[in-house]
Amino acid sequence: MSDWFLQGQYGVRFEWGPVGARHLASDTGCLVVVDVLSFTTSVTVAVEAGTQVFPCAWRDETAAAFARDKGAELAVGRRAVTPASPWSLSPAALRRAPFTPRLVLPSPNGSAISAAAAGSTVVAGCLRNAAAVGRLLARQGHGTTERPLVVIAAGERWPDGSLRPALEDLLGAGAVIDALAARGGGPLSPEAAAARACFDRTSDVAAAVTSCASGLELARSGFADDVAVATELDVCAVVPVLTGGAFHDGAGA
Structure with missing residues (x-):
């Protein structure tokens, strides 16, 4: 592939999913991952409590072995929660x-x-900590043409495994980009500017996430409380940064 997809002349860039992350992270020093329902929201909740969070791509026997190796507890599926887990x-x-x-x-x-995003600074962003992420990254000089960053909206998956762009992640990414731009980050790529505009022009972000496809899926499955936590806009001051394989609070950096 050529470099047309890298949004190379811009300080703040935007793309979707793991494939987008692999391609654009190679040209930036910082990647903000946004997975509102629910990975990055859960990371903020755990890190707020003082927990180190080790990301793991799969929930199978390899995850259990990984947890044992790290001396960590293993998070289970929503429906598999028990007093012991x-x-x-x-x-x-x-x-x-x-x-x-x-x-x-x-x-x-x-x-x-x-x-x-191996080799890049990785930050977990969501609606709960968008302003805090923007403050920290702007303070560190990220999001400029000299130190570009990319915001990656995770999206969801269709049954065939293809990417389903998800409104909640577009809004979360837009919130992070808006916070960066308000503190001098930029210039924004057209993709990043469009994500920001989606956030800015949504009059009630919490209502939009609650009533979108992903929000309804969780609520109708009995997990409306997860949507409520995920839509707590800018209540969280922690900025989880991936360091040594685990997310820690980098807000004091």
């Missing part, structure tokens, strides 16, 4: 769960994007 990808469940210092959090979308 209270941690899951559900941010609401994580709030209720007892504290654990180390947690492996499987997610085929958010974790795969984090892994695709």
Whole structure:
């Protein structure tokens, strides 16, 4: 492939999914992964509590072995939560769960994007911490033509495995881009500017996420509390940064 897809003349860039992450991360020093329902939202909840979060792309026997190797608890599926295994990808469940210092959090979308950005600074962004992410990255000089960054919306998957662009991730990415632009980041690529405009022109972001396809899926499956946590706009001051294989709070950096 040629370099036309890299959005190379812009300080803030935007793309979708693990494939987009692999291609654009190679040309930037910082990648913000946005997976609102629910990987990056869950990461913020866990890191707020003081937990180190190890991303893992798969929820199978390799994830269990990975957790044992890291001396960490393993998050289970939403419906598999038990008193013995209270941690899951559900941010609401994580709030209720007892504290654990180390947690492996499987997610085929958010974790795969984090892994695709090897060599770049990886930050977990969502609606809860968009302003904090923008503040930190602007303070560190990211998001300029000299130090470009890319915001990756995770999206979801259709049954055939292809990418389904998801409104909640577009809005979350737009919120991060808006926070960066408000602090001097840029110039924005047309793709990034469009994501920002989607966020700016959505009068009620929480309502949009709650009533979009992904929000309805979770609510009708009994996990409306997860959507409520994910739509807490700018309530979180932590900025999870992937360091040594785990997300830690980088807001004090």
